[in-house]
Amino acid sequence: MMGWLDQNEFLIGSTLTVFLLAISIQIPLRLGVISFASIGYYAIGGYGTAILMTQHEVSTWTAIVVSTLVAAIVATLLGLIIARLNGLYLAMATVSFSLLLSAIAVNGGSVTGGAVGLYGVIGDVTAWHAAGIALIVILIVSFSERGKIARRFDASREDPQLASAMGINVTMYRRLSFPISGLLGGLAGALAVNLKSAINPESVNFSLIILALTIIIVGGQASWVGALFGSLFFVWLPEILQFVGDWEEVVYGILVVVAAVLIPGGVVGVFNDWRHRREVAKERPSIALKEAAAGETNEVHAQSQAGKDG
């Protein structure tokens, strides 16, 4: 077991960093904000760490923390600047933000290493550190997926006007999603550059946006489980299915299209629907029995219940 883990440390590490990146896109998405800026945060985190470590001899974890914070600050500012945009306009503004950063990386001269990028980033980060961080992130994110706060997220996404009428501060939630997304995206980039020991403009361009989206859509938008499932699936698929090889991108494309058309909720959505249906089917007879036993008192009970809720 340990031998297998050691052999596949690189893949495990990239699964976890891709997972963090996917979560960073998913959280705004759960609030109805289609933001592709996470790729930009990833670039800031990755390049920031690489520059600090190779050119200024900063220690590994200081570099990671500093560049992650820089990514979060940039994200906050971006959120304030593009606050008035919505929907697809916001999506395009964030796409251009990310690609602008990758253009800066190409043209950054000796600081960013131009088209070659930066390499030789050797710190003391292992896949197990990444696993620990991912676990903490999962714990925090799963809090936002249950109870009151989950319902607020859902309401802000499905019907922002109704949500504000119910007293939910939609603007505040949406604005807050930017620094959170920035922290996660920056962290993903900072860890990835340490695990891969190199970063170049190729690794932070449009194809990374596509990969992250694919993961979320096929896995499921609603929960971190979907992001984790998607990351596992898409990082390991090319390893397991060697024969897919060169046709990898074709398979990805077709999977995304099929998921977008047939299962908008992703694999996790399908599973949740199935569980929900099964539970309903199981409970229906007992509910019917109860209703029959309760008889007329049921109606009174229902009324008082409605009164409490109102």
Next chain:
Amino acid sequence: MVQDLLNATTLASIYVLFALGMSLVWGTIGILNFAHGAIFMFSAFTAYLVTQQIPLGMPAVIAISMTAGAIIAIAMQYLVFQPIMKRAKNAHAGELQLVIGGIGLGAVPISIAQRVTFSNPFGFSAGTFEVQAYNVGDVIITNVMIIILICGLGLGIGTALWIRRSKKGLALRALGVDPEVSSMMGIDRPRLALATMAYSGALAGLAGALLTYYFSSITPESGDTLLLKAFAIIILGGVGSVFGVILGAFVLAFAEFGVLLYTDGSWVTAVSFGLLFLILLVRPQGILGKKEVRRT
């Protein structure tokens, strides 16, 4: 100087042909087609595969490319976009699914072309068409450039007038304002949507063939770059405005040439992203757009 202006105008004409279809589809039937770049590339690629077997002249190559573009676009609309729109709970949820469906769709033809050409550029050198250059004063103009200028400006202005003047154009604009009410007024939405997609695909095919002739070869990835430029063009001019597309295409092409004159080439790609970001901050409805941003 005059040569630079002429080159920029030629590039702008290509941009018009490419962005026109995208803008029409977005402004009328509400689909932001992320696979438009893939249609552009793959129709030129289809024409390339045919010319490898049979040496053809320019009209035949363009006809093949345009037909391929229209067929791909119709297939996409019929198999993917229409089902997504039918299944979507509301317009907002549908929007994201359409974007994602388009991104997935776009990845397929691009990776097929990359696989076949091993990511090398491809062109119509096997065809019978010969590029001829003419000297007018100290300006050099080729026959390809003349054809591009005529197609780009002619189709751009023609489409703009058609949308404004004709009855079908009115129907299309009505769809953009309110799909439900316009279908109550007797507009056949699915059919008109298919026709618009086909037209947009054919324009992309035309742009693909002409750009391949102009640069003598294109890469499988060129569609992606052009797609991002088209976003900038459409937003610059204002979504749904055909004259806006022409204006946006010229602004972008001239800005790119300006940057090319004063810096080395690597900043050119940043121009479109910078312009797009700037215009979204200052005037999200675009230069010629209406006051209200409707499609949010």
